[in-house]
Amino acid sequence: MRHNPDYALEDLAGIKELIRQHPWCIFVAHTPEGLIASHYPVLLEEQAQGQGQDDDDELVLLSHVGRPDETRLGLGRAGEGREEELLAIIQGPHGYISPSWYGYRPNVPTWNFATAHLYGVPEVLSDAENLAVLHRLVEHFERPLPDPHLLDATQENSEYARRIVRGTVGFRMRVTRIEAKEKMNQDKPPGSVRNIIEELRSPGPYAQPALADRMERVNAEMLGDSA
Template structure:
């Protein structure tokens, strides 16, 4: 991503939040044959008592033969998480400011995948299902029919990615005056063509952090 220090997201917990709230990720590999991209749900692995609490560890699965296409385990991959994003119209700015932009929350994470055993893969698949089913009125689990679930799981390959570095951005109009930011948030919460309450929430989060920082000075 473009190096924009004003918008850098360096807090590990904030990056984890983006990952946790937006688990549909893009996995990108530069292989011997070409550049390959695939899209899968990704979860944060819960750290154990002896693990580094600041480490970011991802778990997911790919469908066969994506593990071959990506050459998983042979080199580093990039995993991209896209949070809320949207167009910001210059119509929401003062008249002299007429250049539009696109606000976004994005995290790029790198690491070399570790191929999971069949048992670990099945466990991760179960955790993925349970994670997304937990909000359903009647959650469905792989435990409904473990034998069938295990047969289906044979078409997948589980991976763990211990993140070695990340590059994250929260570009949320931090370069604009407070009154302009307030107008943008108001428009994003409205009913116009570019309304985006989720993006407005992210901007309010940054505004609150800035306000807390000023009070602490």
């Protein structure tokens, strides 16, 4: 990722929140076959499940892959995981920013985004641990629904979950290195930032209301001071 201190996202709590809000992850491994990428949802391993409370100094990912991706990614077996780093990429809201939105010239087009590159050596889980992670994943995404379909909701579901766990490999990844960036026009005048936010919320080919909301949060102090 291009080095630019102006856009560095170094707040670990903020990085964790980015993961919670955007859990669809790209895992990249360097293997004898070359670079291999796979896409799976992730959760944070948190001490108080469901409460968003964890060790402020540690970031641990939980996920799983469908067989045979564990072989392609070189994850190994439980207790015999890979020794090389795995890269996990989290992508938050992003979108095109037209130079016509700044309110002054000259300017150039750009792309606003929030992303985190997370590195660590994965630890392959046992079947029992993997099943627990699958339960958490399903519960995490199903709970907001009016009729959540949980893996352990019925005896039939529980038996089904025990069958499907054999087709997946779960893993835990303690993140040891982070590169994160949040480019939200922090270096532009408040008037330009307000106009960009308005454009992103307006109908059009580059409307991105989620990106507008994040821009507003990131630049809240600057926008408030200039009110």
